[in-house]
Every structure is written in C-alpha cells, then in structure tokens.
Amino acid sequence: MTVRVLFLSEGSSDQGLVSHVEGIAADQGVPVTVSAPDLRWLRSAVGHSVSDKLRAARELGGPYDVAVVQRDADNGPPEVRKAEITEAVHTQWPGLAHVPVVPVRMLEAWLLLDEQAIREVAGNPRGRVPLDLPKPTSVERIADPKQRLKETLAKASGCKGRRLTELQQRFPRNRHRLLDLLDRDGPVGEIPSWRTFVSDLTVALNGF
Template sequence: MHVIDWAIAQQDPAIGITPQFARHLGPVGSELSERVSAAIRAYPCDVLFVHRDSESESLEKRQSEIASAFTELTHSYVPIIPMRMTEAWLLSDEHAIRSAAGNPNGRTGLGIPGKREWERTKNPKQILFDALKAASERNARALKKFSPDRQRLRVAELTTDFSGLRGLASFDQFEATLKSKLFGEK
C-alpha cells in the first residue's frame, strides 16, 4: 500500500484516494480470477491494484496471468509485479531499514547489493532479513529475539521516497501502467 500511495502522489498529489487492502478473498491457492472477482465485490473501487511477485516467472508471464483474470471483467486494474519478490523493492532505503531495525543512526554495513542486482538476486527476502539483522547491531543473544519478518513490514512504512526504485524494469512498468490508468497516457 505504501508504494501505491507514494506512486499516486507522485503522479498527482491532489488525487483523493481511499486505499483498502483486500483480505479474505478465498482459500490460498484459489484461482486469481476468483480472487479478483471477490476483491471487486467486497471492495468496490475505481482501480484494482493486483500484486503478484514474479518469483521464478517472467514479468510478461505474470502480466498475462493478471490480464487473463480480467478477461470477463470491465474493471480497471494496475498490476504490481516485483521481480522475484516484494522484498526486492524494500532494499532501496537504507535509513528505513536501519529505522525498522530500531537503530536509525547505525553505521554497520548492511550487505545490500547494488541496485542492478535487486531484481536478479534469487532471494531478496534473505538479503533484507540479513540487512535488518546487521542494522540492528544486536549481539547474537539479542538477535534470537529479533524478528526480521515483523520488521520487514516497517521498512515499507518508513520508506518515504520510493524513487530509488526507478530504473528497475518491474517498478518502471508499474509506474507507466499507473499513469496510463489514471490519466489515459502511455
């Protein structure tokens, strides 16, 4: 939601939005078309944002899957497809990572690869978790009580500028589609 809110504000800060996170859309593993229909029924909206991590699939394959889910619907949608997994999009703000780890002024290296690697790395979640642990600067005993999984959610909340993601194919595609859907531009 934070990435979506930020991206919309970048297009036009005056756009009034009421974001809703669609939950309880059927059992895990149900068809995407069923979840999309359930989301539209339960959460009426002008534009539905559909998130699918690419995982091991190509951006194009995931776009096709999402488009197929809308073949019988006339609803407007914007696909959000981070390469591999969403955590790749959370590597852009070192200060947010440090703050989420509870140590905003820390100086320890976080081991985050360069931007060109974020969409290529096989496990961005592990890179983010390792960065959160390093950023905490806690000793081994204290790290046993530290939950990088919980803190990962804070990274998105604490990131105030996602422009560091520009130049990543998946993010650029998201922004272009968003602009097209909001303003009819290509």
C-alpha cells in the same frame, strides 16, 4: 472525478503499497479512493490466486474504476504474472481496468536500497557496520531478496542471541515498516519493475 481503486496484494504485508498508490495519484493531481479489503476475514476461505481474490472482492460489492493487483514474479518472467493478472481480470471482472504490479523477483528487492531506513527499522539508526547493499541496477538479480533483507536487517541491528531471534520474529512487521518508509524519489526509482509500476499506474489514472 475521484478514481475508485481496488487494491489486491499478494500478502497482507504488501498492503503498505496503498500509500504509494495514493502518493503517485497525488503527484499526478488525480483524486483517488483506494480500497484494500482484507479477504482473510471473509466467512468462506479465499484462495491465493488472483482469480480467487478478484471473485471474492467482486462479491463484496462496491463500484471500482481500476484494480491494482500485486503479484511477485518469483522465479519466472514478469510477463507471465502480468498475463495471469490480465486473464483473471477478464474472467472474473470483465471491463474493469487494471494495473499489474509485478516486483522482480519479490517485493523485498524494492526494500534493499535505503540504508538509513534499514538501520532505523533494525533499531540501530547510528550503526556503522557496512551493509553492502546492492545497486539498483543489480538488485532484481538477487536470487532470494527476502532472505537477503532478513540478513541485512540482522547485520544492521548488531543484535546477537535472543535479541537477534526476537528481531527475526518481527520480520513481517519490519518489512511492512520498510515499505511504509519507501522513498518514491529515492533509489527505488532506478529499478525497472518499480518504474513500470509507476508508469502503468500513471497512464491508467490519467485515462479517467
């Protein structure tokens, strides 16, 4: 059986997680097809809430076995986001299995650990400036992982002036590239929220 997965992300740049959903499924020997509709292209504007996105995805049609829904914890406990996702699924799509993906505090925390990937994306793969990257055990306690990632990419690039401004303007693209390069067997495996994501997805996929 091929498991049909609906992937809904918090933002378009988070859709790089699709390849990791596929990779985790492959590790389990479970064939999947993953659909990640870009709801921004719908004629009617779609709200930002999980309920809004689920409603729009359901209206688009297509049978699914499980929904993988990503929502950053931000400044609250991850349990609040998980409850929000569960309630939205039960309300908008009763009976659909679901897997919440809740990075703490933001998905950028998952991207702050791979020094070589950061240097490559920053355009200076042989750079030697110390980046002072956080440890996996403490990265989820960083107050603003997105700002920390921006600063780390800037430091790794060695750019100044206009070149630095151009680098900062490319942050959404660079963030997406870092997500593509994320090594599932690397340091991210020590982050609790990532381990929970992998575990929950594994359990869901093996239930079919």
